[in-house]
Amino acid sequence: MTLSTTTLLALLKQQRYQFFSGVPCSNFADLFQQVSLDKDIRSVPAASEGSALSFAVGAALAGRRSVVALQNSGLGNIINPLTSLVQVNCIPTLLLIAVRGHTDEPKDEPQHRIMGANTHALLDQLAIPWGEFDGTPQGFTACLLKAEEAFQRSVSFAILVRKGQLSAGLGVVVKCEQPMSNYPLSVGCALEIVSEALRPTDLVVSTTGFISRELFRSSDRPGNFYMQGSLGHCSAVAAGVALAHPSRRVIALDGDGAVLMHMGVLSTIGYASPRNFLHIVLDNEGYVSTGGQESTSATSSLEAVAKACGYGAVSRCVTSAELGEAVARSLSTDGPHFLLCKVNQLHARSLPRVTSRHTPEENKEAFQIALNQPRAFHLQAVPEAVAR
Numbered sequence: 001m002t003l004s005t006t007t008l009l010a011l012l013k014q015q016r017y018q019f020f021s022g023v024p025c026s027n028f029a030d031l032f033q034q035v036s037l038d039k040d041i042r043s044v045p046a047a048s049e050g051s052a053l054s055f056a057v058g059a060a061l062a063g064r065r066s067v068v069a070l071q072n073s074g075l076g077n078i079i080n081p082l083t084s085l086v087q088v089n090c091i092p093t094l095l096l097i098a099v100r101g102h103t104d105e106p107k108d109e110p111q112h113r114i115m116g117a118n119t120h121a122l123l124d125q126l127a128i129p130w131g132e133f134d135g136t137p138q139g140f141t142a143c144l145l146k147a148e149e150a151f152q153r154s155v156s157f158a159i160l161v162r163k164g165q166l167s168a169g170l171g172v173v174v175k176c177e178q179p180m181s182n183y184p185l186s187v188g189c190a191l192e193i194v195s196e197a198l199r200p201t202d203l204v205v206s207t208t209g210f211i212s213r214e215l216f217r218s219s220d221r222p223g224n225f226y227m228q229g230s231l232g233h234c235s236a237v238a239a240g241v242a243l244a245h246p247s248r249r250v251i252a253l254d255g256d257g258a259v260l261m262h263m264g265v266l267s268t269i270g271y272a273s274p275r276n277f278l279h280i281v282l283d284n285e286g287y288v289s290t291g292g293q294e295s296t297s298a299t300s301s302l303e304a305v306a307k308a309c310g311y312g313a314v315s316r317c318v319t320s321a322e323l324g325e326a327v328a329r330s331l332s333t334d335g336p337h338f339l340l341c342k343v344n345q346l347h348a349r350s351l352p353r354v355t356s357r358h359t360p361e362e363n364k365e366a367f368q369i370a371l372n373q374p375r376a377f378h379l380q381a382v383p384e385a386v387a388r
């Protein structure tokens with residue numbers, strides 16, 4: 001059973017919800033765009049689930065009923081404001097939680113397994129009542145009524161949404177037909193340019209989602225550590241490697257949504273100043289891996305933030321020539337370097353998953369061997385057969 005996001009919003013509006021914030025999940029592929037088109041609901045795309053919840057609390061303080069949408073991986077980012085702000089101050093909020101890694105979906109990606117098995121228990125432990133959405137308008141209304149009962153007791157309520165339960169509503173533009181950003185380079189082309197400049201001994205840490213999958217597709221190598229989950233933490237992992245191994249060149253391949261989620265790390269990297277570190281942000285101005293929802297990078301200058309945080313050199317690239325030059329310059333001079341590359345939202349039709357070839361543990365072990373026993377590695381393209 002699926003509910004259109006138009007109906008979902010109509011039901012929320014019937015219950016007088018007026019404010020929406022959140023961080024996307026592919027289970028909410030169209031919801032964020034649908035809300036942004038709605039004139040009756042004020043929506044704010046948040047950089048992290050914690051700030052989404054805090055925006056909602058602010059709106060609730062000002063008398064607006066608020067909804068926060070998040071993936072269950074984002075529960076980790078809201079526990080502090082949920083407990084110390086929402087619960088302590090008795091400011092009830094409606095949470096729409098997309099459940100990945102549910103125990104009845106054992107084939108979901110490994111990064112979702114532990115949170116998937118513990119989402120319900122975690123909410124119980126925090127004394128937050130929840131209801132499982134069944135995909136029908138009646139089921140959603142029943143959840144909203146249960147939320148009303150909780151709100152009477154000044155308690156928040158969570159509605160758990162599963163894959164495939166929401167469908168595109170009226171007015172939602174299919175993203176793959178109309179890419180939002182029109183920059184010349186795709187992530188795939190940008191990664192080819194970066195890969196050509198790498199030595200076999202260079203180490204690469206890539207962010208979760210399509211960026212890791214594109215890197216895996218075009219140049220799988222033991223020196224790549226593919227982050228899956230832990231959104232926003234790729235640069236800290238890469239900088240940790242760089243600080244521990246000053247003789248090796250380390251490259252973080254990041255996304256705009258990921259950088260925005262934990263932007264404080266830029267200050268820490270500027271402060272620690274690893275000279276052998278290159279931070280590349282592939283900025284497509286959206287959360288493309290989860291359906292192309294808008295991020296806020298189009299109105300921010302991430303390279304100016306990095307400069308102000310103490311990175312040694314920063315560049316902004318749009319063309320392949322600019323990217324090629326900036327990568328060559330960054331890899332031959334002392335860093336830390338920050339390179340913002342504007343990219344479009346186009347990807348190969350079927351991107352292979354890293355887990356089609358490596359378990360997370362195998363990836364870690366190969367990376368550690370590459371780190372500790374540098375020797376000639378050869379790049380391997382992933383055969384079409386495993387691309388799915």
Ligand SMILES: Cc1ncc(C[n+]2csc(CCOP(=O)(O)OP(=O)(O)O)c2C)c(N)n1
Pocket residue numbers: 023024025026071073074077207208209210211229230231254255256257258259284286287288289290295
């Ligand atoms: C804490 C957390 N919240 C949400 C997600 C869902 N998620 C996975 S990839 C992704 C998009 C990341 O956007 P960006 O870094 O810009 O990379 P892009 O997909 O655009 O290449 C999101 C929101 C997640 N994995 N973890």
Ligand SMILES: [Mg+2]
Pocket residue numbers: 255256257282283284285286287288295
């Ligand atoms: Mg992005």
